[in-house]
Amino acid sequence: MSARMRLATRMVGLAALVSTAFTVWLAFWVTPPAKVMGTLVRLLYLHPPVAWVALYCAFGLAALSSLLYLWRRTRTLFWDRLGASAVEVGVVFTALTLITGSLWGRPTWGVWWTWTARLTSTALLLVLFLGYLALRRVPADPEVRARRCAVAALVAFVDVPIVMFSVDWWQTLHQQGTVLNPGLDLKVHGSMAWTMLLGFVAMTLVFVWMVLVRYRVEVLADRIGDEELEVSLSERWAEGSAVTLDPGAPSRGAPGRGAPGLPATLVGVGRRAEDLAEHASPVPEHASLVAEHAAPVPEHASPVAEPLPGHATEPLGGRR
Numbered sequence: 001m002s003a004r005m006r007l008a009t010r011m012v013g014l015a016a017l018v019s020t021a022f023t024v025w026l027a028f029w030v031t032p033p034a035k036v037m038g039t040l041v042r043l044l045y046l047h048p049p050v051a052w053v054a055l056y057c058a059f060g061l062a063a064l065s066s067l068l069y070l071w072r073r074t075r076t077l078f079w080d081r082l083g084a085s086a087v088e089v090g091v092v093f094t095a096l097t098l099i100t101g102s103l104w105g106r107p108t109w110g111v112w113w114t115w116t117a118r119l120t121s122t123a124l125l126l127v128l129f130l131g132y133l134a135l136r137r138v139p140a141d142p143e144v145r146a147r148r149c150a151v152a153a154l155v156a157f158v159d160v161p162i163v164m165f166s167v168d169w170w171q172t173l174h175q176q177g178t179v180l181n182p183g184l185d186l187k188v189h190g191s192m193a194w195t196m197l198l199g200f201v202a203m204t205l206v207f208v209w210m211v212l213v214r215y216r217v218e219v220l221a222d223r224i225g226d227e228e229l230e231v232s233l234s235e236r237w238a239e240g241s242a243v244t245l246d247p248g249a250p251s252r253g254a255p256g257r258g259a260p261g262l263p264a265t266l267v268g269v270g271r272r273a274e275d276l277a278e279h280a281s282p283v284p285e286h287a288s289l290v291a292e293h294a295a296p297v298p299e300h301a302s303p304v305a306e307p308l309p310g311h312a313t314e315p316l317g318g319r320r
Contacts, residue, residue, distance in 0.1 A: 009212045016205035023202045026195040040107055044188065045195050047100040049203035054097050055160055057207050058090025059129070063157040066150035080146035081222075083153055084136060085214035087129050089207060094126045109173050116172035121163045128156035142222070 027045040034041035065083030068074045101119065102112045113119065132152045136145060167174050188196060 005212075005216075009209065009216075012205060012212065013209040016202060016209050019198060019202035019205055023195065023199045026191070026198065031191045031195050037108070040104065041192075043100060043104045044192070045199040047097070047104055048196065049199040050093055050100060051097045052200055053203045053207045054090050054093035055125075055163060057204060058086050058093055059125070059153075059157055059160055061086040061211075062090065062129075062153045063160075066153040069146060069150045077142065077146065077222075080142075080149065081215055081218040082211075083150065085211045085218055087132050087153065088214055089210045091126065091129050091133065092210075093203075093207070094122065094129070098122060098126065105173075114173060116174055117166035117170040118163065118172055118174040121159060121166050125156070125159045125163055128159060129153075132156060 023045060027042050031042070031045075033039045062083045065079040065086065069076070069079040069083065098119075101122075105114070106112050132149060135152055136149055138145070138148075140148070166172065
C-alpha cells in the first residue's frame with residue numbers, strides 16, 4: 001500500500017473514532033428518553049446504523065465487486081479482494097445487528113429471539129456469507145476461487161431485499177422501517193433524528209476504515225503466498241538437480257537446462273554406481289610385473305607321458 005493510501009486510512013479511522021465518540025455523547029447525555037420505551041430508545045442510535053452498514057454498504061459493495069469481476073472488461077483481482085474484504089466486515093456487522101436486536105427485543109417483546117420473517121432472513125443472510133468465507137478457504141487457483149466466490153456472493157445477495165421488505169410483506173413483531181419505509185416517513189424528530197443520522201455517518205466511516213485495513217491484509221496475504229510458492233519451487237528444483245547423472249542433464253523438475261533426465265530413483269542408482277567406480281582400488285602395478293617375468297612352460301613338457309622305447313602300450317583291459 002502506498003504512503004497516500006496509508007494516510008487516507010488513518011484519516012478515515014480518525015474521523016470514524018471522532019464521529020463515534022460524538023454519537024455516544026449525544027445518545028447518552030443530550031437526547032431525551034422516549035415516552036414509551038424510556039432509555040431503551042438509545043439503542044435506536046446503534047441498531048439501525050449497524051444494520052444499514054451490514055445490509056447495504058457491506059453486502060451491496062460485495063455484490064457490485066462480484067459483478068465487476070465477472071465482467072470481462074473489468075476482471076481484475078482488485079475486485080475479488082475488495083469483495084472479500086467487504087464480506088468479512090459485513091459478517092461482523094450482521095452479527096452485531098442480531099446481537100443488538102436481541103438486546104432490544106428482550107424488554108420489548110419479552111423474548112431474546114423469535115422466528116419472525118425479519119430475524120430469520122437476517123440469520124439466513126449471515127449463514128450464507130459465512131459460507132462465502134468458507135468457500136474462499138477451499139484450495140484452488142486464484143482465478144477459479146475468485147470466480148466461484150463472485151457467483152456465491154451474488155446468490156447470497158438475493159436475500160438482502162427479502163430482509164429489507166420482510167416487515168412489509170409479512171405481519172411480524174418487528175416494527176416497520178424507521179428511516180427506509182415505503183412512504184419514506186421519518187419516525188423520529190429533533191435531536192434524536194440528528195443523533196441517529198450521525199450514527200449512520202459514524203458506522204459508515206467505521207465500515208470504510210475496516211474495509212481499507214482488511215484489503216491491505218488481503219494484498220499482503222496474496223504476496224506472502226506467492227513468495228512461499230516461489231521458495232517451494234526453488235527447493236524442489238534444487239532437489240531435482242542434486243540427483244542427476246551429470247550437472248548438464250538435470251532430472252525431472254529442473255526446467256530450462258536441457259531435456260528432462262531419468263526419474264529420480266534411477267538417476268540416484270546411476271549416481272551411486274559412478275561413485276563406486278571412481279573409488280574402486282586399481283590393480284597394483286607389481287602384479288603385472290610378476291606376470292611378465294614368470295618362467296615360460298617348456299615345450300618338451302607335455303601333459304601326457306609318452307611310452308618308453310621298446311615297450312608297447314597295452315589296453316586297459318589287459319591281454320587276452
